[in-house]
Amino acid sequence: MIIPETVTAQRVLVVDDHRKIREPLAVYLRQHRFDVRTAESAAAMWLMLKQQPFDIVILDVMLPDGDGMELCHQLHRRTPLPVILLTARDATCDRIRGLELGADDYVVKPFEPRELVARINSVLRRHGKQTQQPPRALTDTLHQYRFAGLSFIPATGMLSGDGADAIQLSTMEGRLLSAFVAHPNQVLSRDRLIDLCVLPGNDVFDRAIDRQVSRLRLKLTRMLPGEELLVTVWGSGYRLAADVRVQPL
Known part of the structure; x- marks a missing residue:
């Protein structure tokens, strides 16, 4: 044959x-x-x-x-x-x-x-002969996201806004923000964030996710002082409190 x-x-x-x-x-x-x-x-x-x-x-x-x-x-x-x-x-x-x-x-x-x-x-x-794909939050890199006066480009990990210097996010911070902008105003549990942001074989635990979310929150606050964009929903997870628009690069 x-x-x-x-x-x-x-x-x-x-x-x-x-x-x-x-x-x-x-x-x-x-x-x-x-x-x-x-x-x-x-x-x-x-x-x-x-x-x-x-x-x-x-x-x-x-x-x-x-x-x-x-x-x-x-x-x-x-x-x-x-x-x-x-x-x-x-x-x-x-x-x-x-x-x-x-x-x-x-x-x-x-x-x-x-x-x-x-x-x-x-x-x-x-399964339609589907092959393994990385999580959506890791691959959605061909667009820029606009929310709360900020702009985020996953391909570069750059976060920018009017009247503020652009910030380079770390790899994990960029993955987390990609997950949040892909699911605005939705509560994402720690397990869901691990599923969206962590490649198979990398062991990441709840506390590590909490630390990374805290670091991302600090950078968002630096861009928009006085505004809380990443909201902690006790016992459930985290929510991006903003409407998001997707624009092609």
Whole structure:
């Protein structure tokens, strides 16, 4: 079978700490025209996800440095990347928990490789063969945002306003402001901000988000003294109290 040059092989990441499962499975999937990479641990998985895009992850539930169920939940929160769980657990409660945490399918070991190929193709069809995309707040960089007399350009991280010197935001501050201007007057929880602003594999916790929001708030106050644009909604998160207009660069 010859694949036309216009067709791009779907990229699969196989994560399993057992080499005798991981490597033969990778060979089998390559024979079925998938572009396959492998990882033996959670740490290696996150590193691979940082380095290149994938279309689907085949994830073992039992890894030496992480619980596959929780890893699946983290992936589900941070990226639209579909996940198929591999596990020796065949109890109904385990399958239900995996699906509730965001898995797109669940395959019990030992499994027939042909069945896994069929399940991969089924999941990819449901996802429209979509590839991994960074969070929206990280990619929306071709516009400038106008709010409360200020102008913000995500591509440069520059915040400017009438009668005030422009301020260069840090990378994280720029990502946070991108999230807020994309969701004006909406309360964004800490978890939601992590989902929008943090790349997969980077561990950022609630307190770190709080510190970054505080730094961003100080810079906004420097631009507009006496005005509170970033409002803390106790117990819920933060809200940008401003109407926003989007203008192409």
